[in-house]
Amino acid sequence: MNPERGFPSIEFAERTRRCQTEMARRQLGAMVVCTEPEVRYFTGFHTPFWQSPTRPWFVVIPADGKPIAVIPSIGAPSMATTWIDDIRTWSSPQPDDDGVSLLVDCVRDVAGSGPVGLPMGPETHVRMPLRDIDRLRSRVGQFVDVTDIISKLRMVKSEREVDKHRHICGVVSDAFQELPNLLNTGMTERQAFAAFRSEILRQGADDVPYLVGATGPDGFDDIIRQPSDREIVDGDLLIFDTGSTFDGYFSDFDRNFAFTKASQKAKDAYRAVWEATEAGLEVVRPGATTTEIFAAMNTVLKANGSLGNDVGRMGHGLGMQVTEWPSHTASDHTVVQENMVLTLEPGLVWAPGKAMIHEENIVVRGDGPELLSRRAAPELPIIT
Amino acid sequence: MNPERGFPSIEFAERTRRCQTEMARRQLGAMVVCTEPEVRYFTGFHTPFWQSPTRPWFVVIPADGKPIAVIPSIGAPSMATTWIDDIRTWSSPQPDDDGVSLLVDCVRDVAGSGPVGLPMGPETHVRMPLRDIDRLRSRVGQFVDVTDIISKLRMVKSEREVDKHRHICGVVSDAFQELPNLLNTGMTERQAFAAFRSEILRQGADDVPYLVGATGPDGFDDIIRQPSDREIVDGDLLIFDTGSTFDGYFSDFDRNFAFTKASQKAKDAYRAVWEATEAGLEVVRPGATTTEIFAAMNTVLKANGSLGNDVGRMGHGLGMQVTEWPSHTASDHTVVQENMVLTLEPGLVWAPGKAMIHEENIVVRGDGPELLSRRAAPELPIIT
Numbered sequence: 001m002n003p004e005r006g007f008p009s010i011e012f013a014e015r016t017r018r019c020q021t022e023m024a025r026r027q028l029g030a031m032v033v034c035t036e037p038e039v040r041y042f043t044g045f046h047t048p049f050w051q052s053p054t055r056p057w058f059v060v061i062p063a064d065g066k067p068i069a070v071i072p073s074i075g076a077p078s079m080a081t082t083w084i085d086d087i088r089t090w091s092s093p094q095p096d097d098d099g100v101s102l103l104v105d106c107v108r109d110v111a112g113s114g115p116v117g118l119p120m121g122p123e124t125h126v127r128m129p130l131r132d133i134d135r136l137r138s139r140v141g142q143f144v145d146v147t148d149i150i151s152k153l154r155m156v157k158s159e160r161e162v163d164k165h166r167h168i169c170g171v172v173s174d175a176f177q178e179l180p181n182l183l184n185t186g187m188t189e190r191q192a193f194a195a196f197r198s199e200i201l202r203q204g205a206d207d208v209p210y211l212v213g214a215t216g217p218d219g220f221d222d223i224i225r226q227p228s229d230r231e232i233v234d235g236d237l238l239i240f241d242t243g244s245t246f247d248g249y250f251s252d253f254d255r256n257f258a259f260t261k262a263s264q265k266a267k268d269a270y271r272a273v274w275e276a277t278e279a280g281l282e283v284v285r286p287g288a289t290t291t292e293i294f295a296a297m298n299t300v301l302k303a304n305g306s307l308g309n310d311v312g313r314m315g316h317g318l319g320m321q322v323t324e325w326p327s328h329t330a331s332d333h334t335v336v337q338e339n340m341v342l343t344l345e346p347g348l349v350w351a352p353g354k355a356m357i358h359e360e361n362i363v364v365r366g367d368g369p370e371l372l373s374r375r376a377a378p379e380l381p382i383i384t
Numbered sequence: 385m386n387p388e389r390g391f392p393s394i395e396f397a398e399r400t401r402r403c404q405t406e407m408a409r410r411q412l413g414a415m416v417v418c419t420e421p422e423v424r425y426f427t428g429f430h431t432p433f434w435q436s437p438t439r440p441w442f443v444v445i446p447a448d449g450k451p452i453a454v455i456p457s458i459g460a461p462s463m464a465t466t467w468i469d470d471i472r473t474w475s476s477p478q479p480d481d482d483g484v485s486l487l488v489d490c491v492r493d494v495a496g497s498g499p500v501g502l503p504m505g506p507e508t509h510v511r512m513p514l515r516d517i518d519r520l521r522s523r524v525g526q527f528v529d530v531t532d533i534i535s536k537l538r539m540v541k542s543e544r545e546v547d548k549h550r551h552i553c554g555v556v557s558d559a560f561q562e563l564p565n566l567l568n569t570g571m572t573e574r575q576a577f578a579a580f581r582s583e584i585l586r587q588g589a590d591d592v593p594y595l596v597g598a599t600g601p602d603g604f605d606d607i608i609r610q611p612s613d614r615e616i617v618d619g620d621l622l623i624f625d626t627g628s629t630f631d632g633y634f635s636d637f638d639r640n641f642a643f644t645k646a647s648q649k650a651k652d653a654y655r656a657v658w659e660a661t662e663a664g665l666e667v668v669r670p671g672a673t674t675t676e677i678f679a680a681m682n683t684v685l686k687a688n689g690s691l692g693n694d695v696g697r698m699g700h701g702l703g704m705q706v707t708e709w710p711s712h713t714a715s716d717h718t719v720v721q722e723n724m725v726l727t728l729e730p731g732l733v734w735a736p737g738k739a740m741i742h743e744e745n746i747v748v749r750g751d752g753p754e755l756l757s758r759r760a761a762p763e764l765p766i767i768t
Binding site for chain 2: 005046047048049051052053054055072073074075076077078081089091092093094095098118120121122123124125126127128129130131133143145147194197198201202207208209210211212221222224225226228229243310311312313316321322323324327329
C-alpha cells in the first residue's frame with residue numbers, strides 16, 4: 001500500500017505553529033522564505049516549475065495566523081488548492097519590480113516595523129536576483145538570520161513524512177535487488193544507468209532526480225559522475241547512488257557491485273565501509289551528536305587503512321532535498337533527535353584513485369535507528 | 385544517430401573568448417559565476433549533484449586565459465576530466481568559511497584590485513548563503529552586474545548545442561505521437577503521467593526533469609500541476625508539458641488532447657492557439673524583437689476572445705534550463721538573433737477556468753524559424 005499523497009491541513013498548521021513558537025522567542029514580526037522546500041513545507045505547494053529561474057516566489061509567515069503566499073499569478077490556481085487562504089499575486093516576469101514591492105507591502109502589513117527573519121546561513125540561498133535582494137533590504141531593512149529555526153523544524157520529520165521516506169527507500173531497495181538481473185558485462189555505463197532508472201520507476205518511484213555512478217577496473221575515484229560510453233568488463237566495480245522520490249520525499253543511498261570477480265582488496269574495502277556503517281548504527285540514538293556518529297565510523301575506516309576522502313562528511317539529513325542539515329563531520333556537533341531522517345555514508349579511499357562509499361538511510365527512534373533502506377549485504381555482491 | 389556527447393575544448397575556449405571580449409569592453413578584471421548552467425557553460429562540468437544545497441561552487445573567469453574552478457574537493461575528480469587546468473579546492477561543508485576565503489584569494493590573484501563581475505539581474509541568483517555573500521562583498525567590494533554579458537552569450541547557441549536541442553525535441557515528438565496508444569479513459573492522471581514519462585525515456589531521453597499536466601472536463605486552469613488520482617473520463621481535455629533532456633539540453637513543449645469527444649468551444653480554442661503560433665512563426669527572424677513576436681500572437685488570441693492569462697509571457701529562451709532569457713512579453717524588446725533557441729507559447733483563457741496553452745520549440749535561422757519540435761496538428765487531436 002502506498003502512503004497517502006500530500007498532507008492534511010493539520011500537518012501544515014502544526015509546522016506553522018512550531019515555527020511561530022520559535023519566532024515569538026526571537027520576537028520576530030514575520031519570516032520570509034523563498035526556496036522550493038521551504039515554500040512546500042509551509043504551504044504544500046508542489047510543482048517542478050521551480051526549475052524555471054525566471055520568477056521568484058515568496059511565503060511570508062506572520063507572528064500568528066496562516067502563512068501568506070506572495071507569488072507570480074501563474075501559480076495562483078495551484079496555490080489555491082493548498083490550505084493557504086491569503087494569496088497575493090503579480091504578473092511575472094516583470095524585471096523592473098518582480099514581486100519586490102508586493103513582498104515589502106506584505107511584510108510591513110504583518111510585521112509593522114518589527115524585525116523580519118530570512119534564512120541566510122549554511123545550506124540556504126535566497127532565490128531571487130542579488131540586485132532585488134539589495135532593493136528589498138533598502139526598503140525592509142536588514143533581515144535576521146533564521147536558518148536555525150528552519151533547520152530545527154525541517155530536520156525532525158512527522159510520521160507522515162517518515163512514511164513517504166520509508167516507501168521510496170523500499171522501492172529503491174527493490175530496484176537494487178533486481179540489478180543483478182538487469183546488468184551484465186558488455187553493457188555501457190549509459191545503458192546500465194538507463195536500465196536502473198527505468199527499473200526504479202517501474203518499482204513505483206515518482207521520479208529519479210538524482211542518479212550518479214561509475215564503473216572501473218577495481219574501482220574509481222569519482223562518485224558524482226554522469227555515465228559515459230565505457231563498456232563494463234570483468235573485474236569492474238560499479239557504484240550507483242540515487243536520490244529517488246515519492247510524493248516529493250527522497251531516498252538517498254548507494255550500492256556497490258563487482259562484475260564476475262573482485263580483488264581481495266576491493267572485498268576488504270567493501271567490508272570496511274559496511275562495518276563502519278554498523279559502527280555508526282550502534283551510536284545513533286536521541287542525544288548522540290552527528291560528530292559522535294562521524295567518529296564511530298571514522299575509527300573503523302582508519303583501522304582499515306583509510307587514506308582520507310574528498311566528500312567532507314559521512315552522511316547528512318534527508319527530506320524534501322537529497323541532502324539536508326545536519327552533516328556528520330568532526331565539527332558539526334548537532335544533537336540527534338527522535339524522528340530525524342539521516343543517511344550514514346562512510347567513504348574509504350583504500351588506494352590512490354580507489355574509493356568505496358557505502359550509504360544507508362535511517363530514521364531515529366527512541367531506542368536507536370530504524371533502517372529505511374534494506375541493509376546492504378555484508379560482503380561485496382558479485383554479478384556473474 | 386544521436387549527437388555527440390559533451391563538447392570539444394574549442395567550444396569552451398570560444399565561449400570564454402566571447403565572454404572575455406565583453407569583459408574587456410567593460411574593463412573587468414574577473415567575473416564570478418556560481419550556478420549550475422553557468423559553471424557548465426564555461427567548464428563542461430555536468431552532474432546532478434547541484435541538487436544538494438550543502439556546498440557552493442564557483443568559477444572565476446579571468447580577463448584572459450582559461451576559467452579557474454574554485455570548488456569543494458568532492459568535485460575535483462569530475463572537474464579534472466574537463467578542459468579546466470586550474471582547480472582550487474577546499475574540504476566542504478565548512479560552515480565557518482565555505483569557500484569564501486579561497487574565492488577571495490582567487491579573485492584577487494587574477495583581478496588585482498580591478499572590478500569584478502557577478503550576475504545579479506533578472507533570472508539569476510547567487511547560489512550561496514546570503515551571509516556569505518555579505519562576507520564576500522566585505523572583502524572583494526561591490527560587484528558589477530554582468531547579467532547582460534551572460535545572457536547575451538547563453539541566448540545564442542552553437543550548432544553543437546542546437547543539435548542536442550533538435551535531438552531531444554525529436555525524441556519528445558515521437559513520445560507525444562505514441563500517446564494515443566498509451567492512454568485511455570479510466571486511467572488516473574498519475575498512471576497517465578507514469579506512462580508518458582516512461583515512453584519519453586524509452587524513446588531515448590536521458591531524463592524528464594520537468595513534467596506537468598492536467599485533465600479536466602472540457603479544460604482546466606492550472607498548467608503547472610502534479611498529477612492526482614483523478615480518473616480520465618469522456619470529454620476530458622488533457623495537457624502534458626515536458627522539459628526533457630539530452631546531454632543536459634532541454635526540450636520544452638506541450639500537447640493537448642481530448643478523450644473520445646470535444647466541445648466546439650474547446651476545438652475553437654485549440655485552433656486559436658495553433659493559429660497564434662503560426663502568426664508567431666511568421667515574424668520570427670533575426671532583427672525582429674520578442675515584443676513583436678508577442679504582439680503577433682496576442683493579436684490572434686484577442687481576435688479569438690482571449691480573457692487574458694496568468695502566464696505573464698508567450699514563450700521564452702530554451703537551453704541548459706527549461707526556461708532562459710529572453711521572454712516574449714509586451715515590454716521585453718530583446719532583438720532576436722540567429723541561433724537563438726526559443727519557445728512560442730501562446731495561451732488562451734477561453735472561458736473562466738479554461739485555459740488552452742500551445743507550445744513549439746524553434747531555432748532562429750537567417751531566413752526565419754527552424755522547427756525543433758514536430759509541429760502540432762492544426763485541429764485538436766481526439767483519443768478514441
